[in-house]
Amino acid sequence: MADQQQPPPQVLLVTFASQGHINPSLQFANKLINNGVHVTLMSASSMIHQFNKASPVHGLSYAYYSDGYDHAFQLSGDTNHYLSETKRHGTRSLREFLADQGTRFTSIVYCTLLPWVATVAREFHIPATLLWFQPASLLNICYHYFKGYDAIITKNIDDPMFTVQMPGLPPLSRHDLPSFFIPSNPQAMPLFTMKEHVEVLDQETNPRVLVNTFDLLETEAIKAADKWYSMVGIGPLMPNLAETSLGGDLFKVTKEHREMEWLNTKPETSVIYVAFGSLSILAKPQMELLAKGLLETGRPFLWVIRESTDEQEKDPLSRLNELKKLGMIVPWCSQVKVLSHPSIGCFLTHSGWNSTFESLVSGVPMVTFPQWVDQGTNSKLVQDVWKTGVRLRQNEDGMVEAGEIKRCLEMVMGGEEIKKNAKKWKDLAKEAVEEGGTSYNNIKxxxxxLTNK
Incomplete structure (x- = not known):
């Protein structure tokens, strides 16, 4: 009698309810499926139905946990409350789901901001692995903070001259550290969530973290973590432009890809791309200064301005007609496609990790304008470690003047050394995911x- 074929490994992939987590989750799922693994992607029921999903994918199924907002996507509200409710409701619904069919899963992979998933997995004796969507450097910063650096950082966080040196990391000022380290920051909940992540890792034997990075990009940070946990670079977790079966946009893409047609009319590396992610919205006065800075460069630009629910922020920019003559404004677009277009010469970004990584992989230099969470850390790495961009300087009132915006854009658009570095990281990222590359081998x-379990 012929041996029965071994069933494929079953992975439950639990991800947070935001655009910046869903997209890399789908790309990770795709890599597992291509290696013969069946993946069940679980996210909050309040938003997973909003995906602009294409046709069904063989080897991929969906499941849902409750975040307390089962009929209305509420992430743009109080983040602290949302994270707390997600943990409370999600823990209960995940337990119910695993009690019903958990024994079929070989492993659970849980993503950033969901450490409670690992606790539930342990209750059901299912191995769990963290999939970290920020740079390896940020996890190291958080780990060291809770292992003795919290006192010195808290004591000196208001000192503009303060810097701290942690293993495997460059010297970090208060502006380079995560915003949730600042006691006065209203979004403090991520600090407690990060502490939970560290505590969960401490409870494991030989813990391993899959990271959306690649080994050569963060060599020192990955090596420095070896004493506590193993970091495994599996990135970049980005879609292949030819791959249309997997993708989840929570925002409507502009009709008929008109921005791509517009970019096709522009010379190579001539366009400034401006976007601030799926959560950050600049205040109206800063938007006016940004518009002024863009106009003063005289360069074409593609600016993503999401539609605001705040009535005060819906007022049109004062120089809207001038802006439309020089550039194009859209409510949303396919960022990976835009960054891959040859006309793009610079990315003015909030420097969230997905945007930063996508820019690195596309070989596009950056001007960074960090807002919160990990963005200051990412900006530090872009400017001082990878040397693929510059960071905007704020004035005493926390605003970035139009002249500063113009200065940095001109510096990056004309900076040959920055362009050279951008190309270097683009080539190394490509090598990492090709057959025989470090990320390719780490996924394998x-x-x-999983197969041997």
Whole structure:
């Protein structure tokens, strides 16, 4: 009698309810599926139905946990409350789901901001692995903070001259550290969530973290973590432009890809791309200064301005007609496609990790304008470690003047050394995911381990 074929490994991939987490989750799922793994993607029921999903994918199914907002997507509200409610409701609904069919899962992979998933997985004796969507450097910063650096950082966080040196990291000022380290920051909840992540890792034997990075990009940070946990670079977790079966946009893309047609009319590396992610919205006065700075460069630009629910922020920019003559304004677009277009010469970004990584992979230099969470850290790495961009300087009132915006854009658009570095990281990222590359091999090793369980 012929041996029965071994069933494929079953992975439950639990991800947070935001655009910046859903997209890399889908790309990670795709890599597992391509290696013979069946993936069940679980996210909050309040938003997973909003995906602009294409046709069904063989090897991928969906499940939902409750975040307390099952009929209305509320992430743009009080983040602290949302994270708390997600943990409370999600823990209960995940327990119910695993009690019903958990024994079929070989492993659970849980993503950033969901450490409670690992606790539930342990209750059901299912191995759990963290999939970290920020740079390896940020996890190291958080780990060191809770292992003795919290006192010195808290004591000196208001000192503009303060810097701290942690293993495997460059010297970090208060502006380079995560915003949730600042006691006065209203979005403090991520600090407690990060502490939970560290505590969960401490409870594991030989903990491993899959990271959306690649080994050569963060060599020192990855090496420095070896004493506490193993970091495994599996990135970049970005869609192949030819791959249309997997994708989840929570915002409507502009009709008929008109921005791509517009970009096709522009010379190579001539366009400034401006976007601030799926959560950050600049205040109206800063938007006016940004508009002024863009106009003063005289360069074409593609600016993503999401539609605001705040009535005060719906007022049109004072120089809107001038802006439309020089550039194009859209409510949303496919960022990976835009950054891959040859006309793009610079990315003015909030420097969230997905945007930063996508820019690195596309070889596009950056002007960074960090707002909160990990964005200051990412900006530090862009400017001082990878040297692919510059960071905007704020004035005493916390505003960035139009002249500063113009200065940095001109510096990056004309900076040959910055362009050279951008190309270097683009080439290295490509090598990492090709057959035999470090990220390619790390994914293969993870799948092999699943198969042998």
């Amino acid at each position: 090793a993870f799948v092999e381990e």
